[in-house]
Amino acid sequence: MLELKHIHKYYNPGTVNEMCLFRDFNFRVEDGEFVSVVGSNGSGKTSMLNIICGSIAADSGQILMNGRDITNLSEYRRLSKIGRVFQNPSMGTCPSMTIMENLSLAENKGKSYNLGRCVNKKRRETYQDMLRPLNLGLEDKLDVKVGALSGGQRQAMALLMSTMTPIEFLILDEHTAALDPKTAEINMQLTEQIVRQKKLTSIMVTHNLRYALEYGNRIIMMHQGKIILDKKGKEKEDLHVDEVLGLFNEISIECGN
Amino acid sequence: MVLFISVLEQGMIYAIMALGVYITYKILDFPDLTVDGSFPMGAAITAVMISRGINPLLTLPVCFLAGAAVGMLTGLIHVKLKVRDLLSGIIMMTALYTVNLRIAGRANLPIYNKTTIFDNDFINGMLNGIADYRTILIIFTITIISKYLLDWYLGTKSGMLLRAVGDNDRIITSLSVDKGLVKIVGLAIANGLVALSGCIFAQQQRYFDVSMGTGTVVIGLASVIIGTSLFKKITVLRVTSSVVIGSVLYKGCVALAISLGFESTDLKMITAALFLAILVLGMERKRRVKVDA
Secondary structure, three states, rough: OOOEEEEEEEEOOOOOEEEEEEEEEEEEOOOOOEEEEEEEOOOOHHHHHHHHHHHOOOOEEEEEEEEOOOOEEEEOHOOOOEEEEOOOOOOOOOOOOOOOHHHHHHOOOOOOOOEEEOOOOOHHHHHHHHHHHHHHHHOOOOOOOHHHHHHHHHHHHHHHHOOOOOOEEEEOOOOOOOOOHHHHHHHHHHHHHHHHHOOOOEEEEEEOOOHHHHHOOOEEEOOOOOOEEEEEEEHHHHOOOHHHHHHHHHHHHHOOO | HHHHHHHHHHHHHHHHHHHHHHHHHHHOOOOOOOOOHHHHHHHHHHHHHHHHOOOOOHHHHHHHHHHHHOOOOOOOHHHHOOOOHHHHHHOOOHHHHHHHHHHHOOEEEEEEEEOOOOOOHHHHHOOOHHHHHHHHHHHHHHHHHOOOOOOOHHEHHHHHHHHHHHHHHHHHHHHHOHHHHHHHHHHHHHHHHHHHHHHHHHHHHHHHHHHHHHHHHHHHHHHHHHHHOEEEEEEEEOOHHHHHHHHHHHHHHHHHHHOOOOOOOHHHHHHHHHHHHHHHHOOOOOOOOOOOO
């Protein structure tokens, strides 16, 4: 369970550009929920993820993970239970290291990074079996540097790497936005499969309304730091793209664009 | 032949320092100027220990540890006090000048006719017949051992983190590891190697001079850039080996310039000019086609 309680967040406080993003923002994700988050630019989606992960600090309020207060926990400590995939495929992998090295590094998350050898040649086949179902040809490229892969291949790697070890939460920050439609589809299916298999509680920010409705069991729409739509379960299944789009247009017109 | 041996000797000694610079500059992407202070610090500690008659073999681990401590301080200044990387190095370099003077007690400390790693009863007895090659053999051994130890370390889990932090430090955070700590470890190992290099240099030259560190980082950078850009295509060669060869080549270039009639007072100018030439020539020309999107 993840919970944001009474979050306040100001940008550029004390200047003429002061902007209040969150004023008493509350959000709760139950175990096993897969929440799709939609909303216009600047609505606070990514800020919300950053506050959850600890990349930025909230000005006030409380963040709870499984009931434990993690408000003052540093980002790297929080991420021991959280996997995160970014919009930019190169943020989730090490470009100058091979696929084998990247996977070995990721597999050790949560254990000590000591003076033992990192790459275990015996794991080769396991990694190949893991990569084969993706149909991206990665299983034959274990010794290729990740920097030489395409964005879609790298994003699939990033997704695998962030979920290789036992984690509880998965944070997806527009992780298919930089990919072509076909690769995006592959990555979405992979996401769905991993989330279901590992029973991860997930939050996915996306601009693709179809993905938001098709995947996951809860949808929220954000606007100016507030949640203006929140449907789960049966209610969400009955929701139609046109309805969401209609609401989306309304808030956009309100803003004057 | 004598010139060749001397180039090889100096190149191999500086190669250990270049391995340290390789860690900071290439792996960590951290322009570490601490090197200009930690190199003579190794020399100062060595000169004092040797002049007191302490077993010269002890100077090696002591200098490495002292260098590591100094590197750690640079890291702490950068990570904990959030001072910019270049400035953290400059602060440490400046402070170390005084520290080195304090360690040695004066600006110049010769150690002629003392027992060193190159000149002791054991070595003289064992390598008696080949007195001319004694020094280079010992230097070669130490450099190669350092190189292989570094290779080994970079393949461990801890070493792999080090390689990852320069590549993409987000991933370190994602792996639930404190990226600041990884940087501090990297700086410690790098400066340990640099001080070790200074230690061997002092024993080969048989003196310590407080100004001997000036320009060390430039020599290190030049060696790394020569090595990595010349041997980029040869994948069999490990990067660390390229750096060692780069260091020898660099010393060769300097020796060549001097044999062409330049004086030793021109040395720093030659160093700077060579470094500029290497930087410009080493740049990739094909920047217009960007491979990674």
